[in-house]
Amino acid sequence: MSMDTFDFIVVGGGSAGCALAARLSERSDYKVALIEAGKKKGGLKVDMPGLISKIVPPNPMNWNYWTEPQKNLNNRKLYWPRGKVMGGSSSINGMIYIRGHARDYDEWAQLGCTGWSYDDVLPYFKKSEGNTRGDSEYHGASGPLKVTERTSTHELNDAFLKAGDEIGLPFTYDFNGETQEGVGWYDQTIRDGRRQSTAFTYLSEALNRPNLTVLAETMARKVLFDGKTVTGLEVEQKGQIKTLNVNNEIILSGGAINSPQLLQLSGIGDPDDITSVGIDMVHSLKGVGKNMQDHLDVLVSAHLKDPISLLRYQAPHRGLMEMAKWFLKKPGILSDVVLPTGAFIKTDPALERPDIQFHILLGMADAPHGFEDSHEHGMGIHICQLRPHSRGTISLHSSDPLESAKIDPNYLESPEDIRVLSEGVKVARRMFAAPALQAYISHEKSPWNDMDIDDDEALHARIREASETIYHPVGTCSMGPTDNQNSVLDPELKVIGVKGLRVADASVMPRLIGGNTNAPTIMVAEKCADMIKAAY
Incomplete structure (x- = not known):
């Protein structure tokens, strides 16, 4: 042979x-x-x-x-x-x-x-x-x-989970276990x-x-x-x-x-x-x-009151310290997943499965896909519709x-897709307004800070101009x-x-x-x- x-x-x-x-x-x-x-x-x-x-x-x-x-x-x-x-x-x-x-x-x-x-x-x-x-x-x-359970110790994770509780979302110990719906930590x-x-x-x-x-x-x-x-x-x-x-x-x-x-x-x-x-x-x-089929995603961001986002690790002395931790196999920011917590939610309680997924971002994204480094302290929630009707x-x-x-991909060909995505954005913005996150947030990033949460026309326009793939x-x-x-x-x-x-x-x-x-x-x-x- x-x-x-x-x-x-x-x-x-x-x-x-x-x-x-x-x-x-x-x-x-x-x-x-x-x-x-x-x-x-x-x-x-x-x-x-x-x-x-x-x-x-x-x-x-x-x-x-x-x-x-x-x-x-x-x-x-x-x-x-x-x-x-x-x-x-x-x-x-x-x-x-x-x-x-x-x-x-x-x-x-x-x-x-x-x-x-x-x-x-x-x-x-x-x-x-x-x-x-x-x-x-x-x-x-x-x-x-x-596969490893939670490792991140950043305080915004706990604030996000508490905000979920404050707006009535359940906590889920294991997204891959008996129940998917709720807020929790990602493996x-x-x-x-x-x-x-x-x-x-x-x-x-x-x-x-x-x-x-x-x-x-x-x-x-x-x-x-x-x-x-x-x-x-x-x-x-x-x-x-x-x-x-x-x-x-x-x-x-x-x-x-x-x-x-x-x-x-x-x-x-x-x-x-x-x-x-x-x-x-x-x-x-x-x-x-x-x-x-693909998961379309839109990011809702907010400015933080204090400089506690991942941006702080870009300081040369902190960056070197974190690099040393990684080489010594000690816990640190370079060893963590960048989206540690999230949620699976239903935009309609009658649904048998969650139709929206959240990923929390412990920093401000000035451009999608990391095209540009951020220069502001902030946080974000990625929102994606889980079961699009559109086909590409x-x-x-x-x-x-x-x-x-x-x-x-023929994104948003089905009107139902933008409707569901919009409802997910509204839930994310309600989480930003919850007391647990308001303790950290100064204001939502433009254009969200100028947009009424129930303004569907403005929300749809924002989704069409800013949504991106989340790679699925x-x-x-x-x-x-x-x-x-x-x-x-x-x-x-x-x-x-x-x-x-x-x-x-x-x-x-x-x-x-x-x-x-x-x-x-x-x-x-x-x-x-x-x-x-x-x-x-």
Whole structure:
């Protein structure tokens, strides 16, 4: 067997890809390759949680994507950071460990995704997780992904939680436990002050296995077929194009943008999307690149009376002190998640699940995504609508694999989305007005301080001019019943109509879950690995 022939090729070394390759390589009789377009190591900026503001803005460890102009957001193009380094977006994300609501997965099963109910997926969440909470009905303690409970000691966290109580929100001890609704502390994918990406956790444990080949800085160009049977993968490495042959399967784990793009580049998808850029059709699947869903987010900020925000740590002497703490593995601001507390709320008490999520920011954000450093002491509450009705698309600009895909999230196409988001903003502003936070706040940041809390017209205008992604795109290779023309994958994550090709990443989700998407994406990889092992 050639050195360039493998039993399984995993395309994309991100949250799912690293976990999947590691699990498959546990079988010594499988010869596994993991392909990643980015570098193998991210360095200190990735490892140190407090440096997240250095890796979310445009940089070489990021794909630095931009959307098409959004007609419902004043024709703005939105920046979409995605990880381009081993570990993918788990190497640049906010490190919050959230699974979503149990009902989210039961809904998947009701949509025809047999085997994906909450009872079906909970064992895979627990298998992946090494949580300081210990083994329990809801948690695992020995999995590769190390998860830690609250570490931040900043006083604004307690003020936020108390403000929630003052406006009638319950306290939730564990957002991933029995009840999601309420205010509480986020679990975090940080251990001993270090980011727990899937590259650092899953993959580092597998690298010494002789049956695993990891190819970094290697760009996948297209999947190769004999008829409708997969034979290999065309890649570009150091300017040279080569072919990797496969005996069994290729699994795409490039994420909600890159996986549908690679399918389309390979001739699989809606014929209108593929032939229009001069690519020959291999197999028609109209759902490829459709069904995109993402969490749109708006930030409400306020000025503080005293200089207690994260800005105070930018003073040279304090910065050096915190850096020393991190290297000595002592608790400090550089070891903490930057969004320590939050909430899941219902804008209507009759709802069965929360439809809004809050993340508290212990500083003032003068520009989205960390594009600019703040120079004022403040705090913020991120508000995102959890279950958008709007649907977007991924399609090709051209047949060039090196050209970014056309990203059109179609934000706020549904009027219901802006209504729900507006109601969430009103709750956040009521929290700012609660006594616990008023003890710290001098006034809301412009334009909020000039806006009546019930002025829907002004609120809608502000949402259209200032909302941004909170980095949770899913659904563009969604699984479902094989007789549904919108399904791309069957419930075993196999691409419908071809042989030897699966997808395992956030793109497989038929509906966006109610929370951050990193942990659910890793769960998908764990379940996919077991399905593949059972099949071979």
